[in-house]
Amino acid sequence: MKIRTKITLLFTLVVTAIMLAFSSFIYYLTYTDTKEVFRKRLRSRASNNAQVFDYSGEAGIDMLRRIDAGTLTLLPQKTVIITDSTGSIFYDYNAEDADSIIPDPDMIAKIKQSGEIFFQIGNRNAIGLDYEGQKRNFIIVVAASDEDSRLRLAQLKSVLLISLLLGIVITVVVGILFSSQLVRPIRRIIHEVRNISSRNLSRRLVTGISQDELNELAKTFNDLLDRLQESFNSQRRFISNASHELSTPLTSISSQLQVSLQKERNPEEYRKVLRSIQEDVEQLQQLTRSLLEIAKTGSHGSIELEEIRVDEVLLKIVVDVKRINPDYDVEIIFPELPDDEKQCMVFGNDDLLYIAIKNIIENGCKYSPDKRSAVTISFKDEDIIILVNNKGDVISEEEIERIFQPFYRGTISSEIKGFGLGLPLAKRIIGLHKGIITVHSNPNGTTFSIQLPSIRKKVPAHIN
Numbered sequence: 001m002k003i004r005t006k007i008t009l010l011f012t013l014v015v016t017a018i019m020l021a022f023s024s025f026i027y028y029l030t031y032t033d034t035k036e037v038f039r040k041r042l043r044s045r046a047s048n049n050a051q052v053f054d055y056s057g058e059a060g061i062d063m064l065r066r067i068d069a070g071t072l073t074l075l076p077q078k079t080v081i082i083t084d085s086t087g088s089i090f091y092d093y094n095a096e097d098a099d100s101i102i103p104d105p106d107m108i109a110k111i112k113q114s115g116e117i118f119f120q121i122g123n124r125n126a127i128g129l130d131y132e133g134q135k136r137n138f139i140i141v142v143a144a145s146d147e148d149s150r151l152r153l154a155q156l157k158s159v160l161l162i163s164l165l166l167g168i169v170i171t172v173v174v175g176i177l178f179s180s181q182l183v184r185p186i187r188r189i190i191h192e193v194r195n196i197s198s199r200n201l202s203r204r205l206v207t208g209i210s211q212d213e214l215n216e217l218a219k220t221f222n223d224l225l226d227r228l229q230e231s232f233n234s235q236r237r238f239i240s241n242a243s244h245e246l247s248t249p250l251t252s253i254s255s256q257l258q259v260s261l262q263k264e265r266n267p268e269e270y271r272k273v274l275r276s277i278q279e280d281v282e283q284l285q286q287l288t289r290s291l292l293e294i295a296k297t298g299s300h301g302s303i304e305l306e307e308i309r310v311d312e313v314l315l316k317i318v319v320d321v322k323r324i325n326p327d328y329d330v331e332i333i334f335p336e337l338p339d340d341e342k343q344c345m346v347f348g349n350d351d352l353l354y355i356a357i358k359n360i361i362e363n364g365c366k367y368s369p370d371k372r373s374a375v376t377i378s379f380k381d382e383d384i385i386i387l388v389n390n391k392g393d394v395i396s397e398e399e400i401e402r403i404f405q406p407f408y409r410g411t412i413s414s415e416i417k418g419f420g421l422g423l424p425l426a427k428r429i430i431g432l433h434k435g436i437i438t439v440h441s442n443p444n445g446t447t448f449s450i451q452l453p454s455i456r457k458k459v460p461a462h463i464n
Helices: 003-070 105-114 147-194 213-260 267-297 310-324 350-366 422-432
Strands: 079-083 089-094 116-121 124-132 137-144 306-309 329-333 345-348 372-380 383-390 436-442 445-453
Touching (some): 003 089, 003 116, 003 124, 105 137, 147 213, 306 350, 310 350, 329 350, 350 422
Antiparallel strands (some): 079 089, 116 124, 124 137, 306 345
């Protein structure tokens, strides 16, 4: 069922329920009011007849009959009975279309006990009154049909029913117009979304100046499209750069093999070609390994975590960096270790965290004239902060925003071997560990800041 139909039905049901409640309330008030008015008329008639009979006695019976006969239009199907406490009848009047009432002992007892009772006889209302007069005590019963009230209630019911039906029809029409107006922006959004595909992600939904939920939905969807477009663009750049970087060593290997096979060469020339091919293969192997590591950190699977001491990871990195390249110099500074051991520990993957920090430290050594990186670890609140500083050239603000893009290499790194994958991989791994990495560069050097939450701050079960 469409939203437009649901809104119309809901609106109709709510308005119908309200009109029905008001109609029922009006009918109930009118019914109780007419019933009370008729009871007052019966009480007034009984009291008047009782006063006349008390004053005139049996001599006034003829006058009572004339009075009762003259008031039939006000009290149709009227019956008046005056008896003593034993049931002996003093006065009896019945209209032509009314049945006589003979008070039985139970009725007389109830009237004497209560003084005044109202009851129903067939379709007529009746009052029983125990009258204590100046000359005598007696019981008077007056019954009549409330035709005026029945007619008024029947007319009121017809008016309310017709009003209810007309109200339902009007409500349905208004509901259709209201729902159409309400879902019009949704239909516009649906139409615009259908025209958006991976080939035209630059299109955006039209947002108005209103601050309602639909406008907020359109803005949120536009934000999503911005992120998707950036993701698609990054993916295209990544594929393009990866293809180029992979094809370069393969082309070099193929060209060298073709040249070496064109004629017979001496062993030294073959060894020279093989050494060149070996370098290209090692470069290709390193590039492939980096791409696999990036793919691993970007997968949708989960990486199980364990408690890791960050200072131990740093000490291991220092040893491995010196072993890989003896020219590199890494200085690690521990200003002050915390008393709580957990302040030095994070939840993470040891291998991935090792790769991320090692890439940053190696980059510092690689791009620094003195081949040196200074690593400082500090502890603030519940975070672990690692600063990697080197004396390399200043990185511009524009380049800082792009150095974490895959395959991007700045102007100062064009003459140094590399693929531009170390920093993007490091940032992705730090992000997986709920950390933050920032860069500050000035004439005094460049500093990479890594902020990781300790296990005292957050204890996730795994990283997605």
